[in-house]
Amino acid sequence: MKFLSEYRDADIAKALIARIKAEATRPWTLMEVCGGQTHTIVRQGLDELLDGAVEMIHGPGCPVCVTPLEQIDKALAIAARPDVIFTSFGDMLRVPGSDCDLQQIRARGGDVRIVYSPLDALALAQRTPDKEIVFFAVGFETTAPANAMAVWRARELGVRNFSVLVSHVTVPPAITAIMEAPDNRVQGFLAAGHVCAVMGWTEYEPLAEKYRIPIVVTGFEPVDILEGMLLAVRQLESGRHEVENQYVRSVRRDGTPAARTTVEKVFELGDRKWRGIGEIPMSGLRLRSEFSAYDAERKFGVADLAVDEPAECRAGDVLTGRLKPPKCGAFGTRCTPEHPLGALMVSAEGACAAYYHIGKYRTQETAGAAS
C-alpha cells in the first residue's frame, strides 16, 4: 500500500537501527506517548532489536488503559438500562469495571454495540428514535474532533436521543505529570503523531524548554518510530532539547485548525482522573455547558458516581515508567490477559499484556535452550 509499505521497509528499518546504535554513546531512556506506537514497537520487536541502545518506556497514551474505573462503572450502569443502546469502540468492551465488563452486560441483556465512528452512533440514534443511544467518547485529542462533530451534528439535527459519556484526556498534562515525578527516568519523548495532526505541537514547546527534554512528534509505522528515536538520540547526544517533527507527512506546527475549532466549540478543559495515575488537573475534556443535553452522565444521573480503586494493580507505576510489569506482584499470577486486574493487561497496547506474552516466550526460550 502506497504511503504505508515504505514505512515498513525492513532494510530502511535495519539501517536506522544501526544508526541509533552507532550514535548512542550511552543507553538512553525514551518514552513513546501513544499506545499505537507501543503496539508497533511490541509487534515488530523493535525494542529487542535495539540491544539496549535505547530503552523504551511505554507511556500513558493508550486511551483504553487510562480510562478510570469510575468511567467504566458509569458506562456499565448506563449500558445495563433497558432503554439504552450503548455504543463503543471495540477494545473498551473487555475493560474490567468494579463488577463486570461491557461484554458481560451484553450477556445479561444490555444492548452494547461496537461502532467505528461516533457518527455511526448518531445515525443509529436517528434510525432508532424509541431508544437512547449513548456513545462512549474515550480517547486523546485524536478522537476528540469526531466526537465533537457528532455532538455538534446532533444539536444541529435536533436529535435528542443521543448522548456521549465523555472520558477524554489530553497529552501535555500527562507529560508534565511524568516529568514532575521525582524518580522520573524519561529523557526524551516520542509525541503521538495523530494527536499532533489535530493539535499541532506549539503546546509542547514550553514543555521541552521547561524540562530541557527532546520531544519528537512521531508517526506509527516502524520506520517512523525508529526515525523518531534517532532524532531524539541525536538531540540527547548533542545536548539539545527541542520539539522536532518526524511525522512531516501528517503534522504541521498548528495542527488542523478546523478540527481544533470543532473541539473547542463543543469541549472545554477540565480535571480528569487517569486510571492508575489519579486526577491530573485540567488534563481532560468535558462538554461545554451549552451541550449538557448531550452529556450521558447528566442524562442518566451517574455524574456523582465515585469509585475507590483497589490498590493491588500498580498500573500507575507502570504507566509512569517506575515499574516494569514483570516486577509487579500480581503479574502473570493474579493478573493475566484472561483475568486482568487492570486495563494494561487487557489492551493489545497495554504494557502488561505486551510483557506477559514476550516474557512467557523468553522464559520458555531460555528453558528450551538449556534442556
Place this chain on the structure above:
Amino acid sequence: MTATAGGGVSIAQGLVCPAPLNANDRVQLGHGSGGKMSAAIVAERFWPKLQNSALGQFADASLITVAGAELAVSTDSFVVQPLEFPGGNIGSLAVHGTLNDIAMMGARPVCLTAAFVLEEGLPFDLLDRVIDAMARASAEAGVPVIAGDTKVVERGKADGLYINTTGIGVLDGALRPAPGRATVGDAILVSGPIARHGMAVMAQREGLAFESAITSDSACLMPLVEQLRGLGSAVHVMRDPTRGGVASALNEIAQASNVGVEIEEGALPVPDDVRAACEMLGLDPLFVANEGVLVAFVDAAVRHRALDLLRAHPLGAGATAIGVVVAEHPRMVALRTGFGGTRVVDMLPGDQLPRIC
C-alpha cells in the same frame, strides 16, 4: 511516592484497578470465538460430563471404529451473519465447513446430514438460494445429504436461519494426520491467501462504511487433501483454520504436539485488499476466519513435493510455506517480524476487538 502533577495531585496514589473478574455467570459472545474462552467452556462444562475417548481427541473430527471400519465424524453449526456474502452463503458454508473438518483427518467424506432452524417470516426466495447453494456444494463434492430436519421458531427467535451439518467419512491408507503429530523440523504450509472469509463477511455487516471486493474463500478442501494423499504418513497435521484464524489453529497444534511453532511474518499470504481492510478495522489477519484454506504440517523431506502438489490444483495455487516446527518454546507460536524481531502469537481470550488507535 510523592510525585505531583501541576496541582499537587499524587500520581502514585490511587493505583487504580478493580478486583479480578469473577462475575462470569453466563454465556458471552466470546465463548463462541474459537479462542481461549471457547476452549474453557468446553473443558470446564462439556468435557467433564460428556467425556469419552473419541470426544477426547479434540480434533476437527472424531475417529471411531464401527464394525471394523474406521470412520471420522464431525458436526458443526452455522450461524453466520449476513446469511449471504460475496463468495457464498450459509448453505454452501455449512457443506464446506463440515466436509473440511472430516477431510482434515485424512478421511474421505461419504455423507452429510443437515438440520435447519428457520425463523418465522424468512423469505422463501432467500431459503431457496441457501438450499441451491447447499445442493451445488454437495454435488460438487460428491457427498450427498442423506438425512435432514427442519424446525421453525417464532419471529425474533433465530437470526433468519441456522444450519447444523454432520458428516461421516471413511479413513483409508497411510494419511493419518492428527493435531498431536507435529514434529520438530516439520514445514508449515498454507494452501492459499488467508483471512478472506472473515473480512468478506465483516465488510457486509451493518455499520461498516466501506465497500470492498473481498470474496469469501469458502471452498471444499477435499481436492487438496487428495493431492497430498500420496505423501501418506509424511503429512503430520492438517487443519482448516476457521474461526480464530491461522493463529488459533497453530496454537492448538503447538499445544497438542508439545512443540514450538515459528512463522515468518513476511511469508504470510495476505491479499492487499484484505490487509487494507484489516488495517482500517484494526484487526489482525492471523486471527480472522478462513473457510477454504488448509494448513499442513509436513515432514521437511517432502516440503517441496507437498508445495508442488498443492500448487498443481487451482485451490492451492497460492500455497506457500509460512514456518517451521522448533524444539524451543514448546506450546507457543512465535512470529519473526520483517525486521528480525520476535513476538508471541497467543490465542485470543475471546473475540478479536477492533482497536481504538
